[in-house]
Amino acid sequence: MAVNSSQTEPGLSLRMEGFEAPATIAMSMRARELAAQGKDVISLALGQPDFFTPRVACDAAYEAALEGKTKYTPIDGVLALKQAVQKKFKLENGLDYALDEIMVANGAKQILFNALMATLNPGDEVIVPAPYWTSYPIMAKFLGGIPVDVMCSEENNFSLKAADLRKVITDKTKWLIINSPSNPTGAVWSKQDLLEIAEVLRDYPQIWVFADEIYEHLIFDGAVHYSLAALAPDLKDRILTANGASKTFAMPGWRVGYAGGPKRLVKAMTKIQSNSTSGASSISQAAATAALHHCAKDVEEMRQAYDRRRIMMKEAFSNMPGVICAVPQGAFYVYPGIKGCLGKISAGGRKIENDQDFAEALLEEHYVAVVPGHAFGLSPYLRISYAADDAVLEEACKRIAKFVESLQ
Incomplete structure (x- = not known):
């Protein structure tokens, strides 16, 4: 349909x-x-x-409104939220990002849009492991790129295998999008699979990686989530680690996404955002800040x-x-x-x-x-x-x- x-x-x-x-x-x-x-x-x-949405996040939003925090926000996010994101990346993912390597957007979808718009030239290829979230190939194509599917079979736990990745890389490949835990399959990619993917990527320094980790806290049966940028720190300067409040904290309508990545990419993404939506809602950012600090239970x-x-x-x-x-x-x-x-x-x-x-x-x-x-x-x-x-x-x-x- x-x-x-x-x-x-x-x-x-x-x-x-x-x-x-x-x-x-x-x-x-x-x-x-x-x-x-x-x-x-x-x-x-x-x-x-x-x-x-957890009550503590709603209360924080209400209090922010009463305190007059209803003005335009910094394009890349309010300081308190960026600091909360910085702490989250450090404690939960083993990733150290400076504040100018972090940005906040109007949902994680805008993070992807900003990143692709800031980097894609006509004809650039974006590798999208399938099954994939529907917006990945649609957005790549809309912004002038060519989505390239690589199949992740049920026999392989719907996970991307390094050998299959290598087969689809060309001199036009600009991005690889990875998503674990996965929408739509719920697959959690193993540490070994991610390490082998990193080994392939070392041979292709032109490739950016978009790591969509928005479901990272929703894992079961003892599965463990790994961030590629932490497993392969030598690749960290070309990995954008994206996340958001919508799934983890039941906040889809608040529209708060965030990412950590190379300063040059984050700077370019912020320029894109400054000329499109501007900064995310001040009220939503107050709620997301509280959620990151207080909503683990x-x-x-x-x-x-x-x-x-x-x-x-x-x-x-x-x-x-x-x-x-x-x-x-x-x-x-x-x-x-x-x-x-x-x-x-x-x-x-x-x-x-x-x-x-x-x-x-x-x-x-x-x-x-x-x-x-x-x-x-x-x-x-x-x-x-x-x-x-x-x-x-x-x-x-x-x-x-x-x-x-x-x-x-």
């Missing part, structure tokens, strides 16, 4: 030709349309925590709830005919494979030829919104968020099971 156009509408720029809205948003929009028609829709399409409580839901979802899918589901080690998604469902007909008469057909039929016939795996670069799979209330997830699983069992 991605929004696509074969040609540019009159009056719009050429860069809009074929420009897509992420499938996650497209599916959510369709779910909202059905809900507006009175349908009992369950949407598991967006990666949005269902928890309230809240994060652990949310992590435990996600862990419980993760197991529930895995058990539900393991009993569905034609469906397989790896156990995710991180984030809050499952990525079940539906190869065994293809070629069948739904109760509503729709032939299921691919994961798009499956997702659309499931939504139209049983009112559950999920995202087809083709949007993330690997089919036939589905991305399903379990960042929802337990009772909602139970009902969704019942509907999905009913849909699968009805396929003929």
